[in-house]
Amino acid sequence: MPVQTKADVVVIGAGIVGAMSALHLQQQGRNVVILDRTGPAAGASAGNAGILAFPEIIPIPSPGVMFKAPKWLLDPLGPLSIRPAYALKIAPWLWHFWRASSRKVFEQGIVTQAAMMELAAVEMARIRAIPELAPFFDNTGTLDLYDSEESFDAAAHDWREKEKAGFEFRRVNRKEIEELQPGLAPQFQHAMYSVSGVQINDPKEFTRAVCAQAEAAGAALRIADVTDIAATGDSATITLANGETIEAGTVVLAGGAWSKKLTARLGDRVPLDTERGYNTTLPSQSFNLKRQLYFNDHAFVVTPLSHGIRVGGAVELGGLDLPPNYNRSKSLLAKAGRFLPELDTRGGTEWMGFRPSLPDCLPVIGYSKASRSVVYAFGHGHLGLTQSAATGKLVSDLVAGRATGMSLAPFRPDRFN
Known part of the structure; x- marks a missing residue:
């Protein structure tokens, strides 16, 4: 006979968003059970760039x-590609993506992301103050590089919006670029430097450590x-693959790409799909990356980790079932070799992960229409790590029925209906 158990709060997913949600809830005095198919940091949280x-x-x-999209899509190794076998299935997602590209929605999106990032910075600083988690944070600074003055000027609007949102940076010339990061190819004459750039030096172990903090506070x-x-x-019932059921006062769905x-x-009809992210992690001695x-x-990006150098980025829309195309990671690594001529591209480990992606690049954070006993927290795309602590705070507010510090209307699950 199937086992039936009860729980206060169940968090589904032990990636970085689920781990942060569990930690916030446990710190708020809730009794949390974390469920994951394979354990902490088994998905996208293991292989992100750590930025x-x-x-x-x-x-x-x-x-x-x-x-621009047709040009990108025709290049199977370009910054945005769609597998031909997946083109028909992704069509509804692309339609919502097109709608989100209107001037009005775009400008609203900037305001929403700025508010979310302000909360994210505050909440991540609180996480950094935990002694067991502080060693994972490195102040490295960030160098944004452009191939030409034309492409640098084309990004001027984006930098003005970032400045309006309170972020600090400065333009640097070739001499300063060389001082900030020796070894870059001569083509990089134009860049922006942000001294406040922070790196998580081991994203996988950081996620596991956050989960361990939740467990130390009492989570299972x-x-x-x-x-x-x-x-x-007023509750929700979870069914497991082994037939067991769990009755929970609240369920937090933070299952990333598997939430749909x-x-x-x-x-709830949510147009969730996946940005299939590719990277290669090289040995630390491959290059003196500062x-x-x-x-x-x-x-794409190149980032310094405690155990190596990670080269990754770009977007492939291909769902959860198609096999990986590691030619994408090889293409990125080849570019990195050209842009950093002294980089030793041998001995790397390739990886592919599924970033949960919504067409408007905003996550889903809010109650299910079925019941306020189910809270959604997924769909952060390539910003899951960055926004994880903020999402954990918002989730804890929703579970407690408290007012949140920012409007969650832009994140509501039914916004695409």
Whole structure:
């Protein structure tokens, strides 16, 4: 006979958003059970670039972006690509993406992201103050590099918006670029430098450490595959693959790219898809990397980790089932070798992960329409790590029925209906 148990709060997903949510809830005096199919940091939280990208407030769907998309999509190794086998399935997502690229929605998105990033910086500073987590933070600074003066000038609007939002940076010339990061190819004559850039030096172990902090505060971690959620009045019932059911006062769905099937069970139609991210992690001795490098004209980054150098980025829309295309990571690594001529590109480890992505580049944070006993927290795209502490704070407010410090209307689950 299937086992039936009860719980106060169940958090589904032990990635960085789920771990932060569990930690906030446990610190608020709730009794939390964390469920994950394979354990902490098994997905996108393991292989991200480790950047706390607070200044990244500019939505990808922007006015005119659809005119660029055909050129990108024709290049299977370009900054945005769609597998031919997935093109029909992704069509509804692209339609919402096109709608989000209107001037009005784009400008609203900047305001929303700026508010979210302000909260994210405050909440992540609180996380950094925890002694067990502080060693994962490194102040490296960030160097945003451009191929030409033309492409640098084309980004002027984005930098003005970042400045309006309170972020500090300065333009640097070739001499200063060489001082900030020796070894860059001569083509990089134009850049912006942000001294406040912060790096998580091991994203996988950081996520595990956050989860461990939640456990130390009393949370219970279980390896379990959730197959169903049903709202039952003032509570929710979770069904596991082994037939066990758990009745919870509140369920927090932070399952990342795997959340869509469970939202559908609750009647919420959310156009969640995946940005398949690729990277290669090289040995630390491969290059004397001093700080985070953004190659803005090529949509990839090179970042310093405690155990190596990570080269990754770009977006492939391909869902959860198609096999990886590691030619993408090889292409990025080849570019990094050209842009950093002294980089030793041998001995790297390739990785592919699924970033949960919504067409307007905003996450879903809010109650399910089925019941306020189910709270959603997923869909952060490539900003999951950056916005994780803020999301944890907002989730704890929603679970407690408290007013949040910012409007959650832009994040509501039904905004695409």
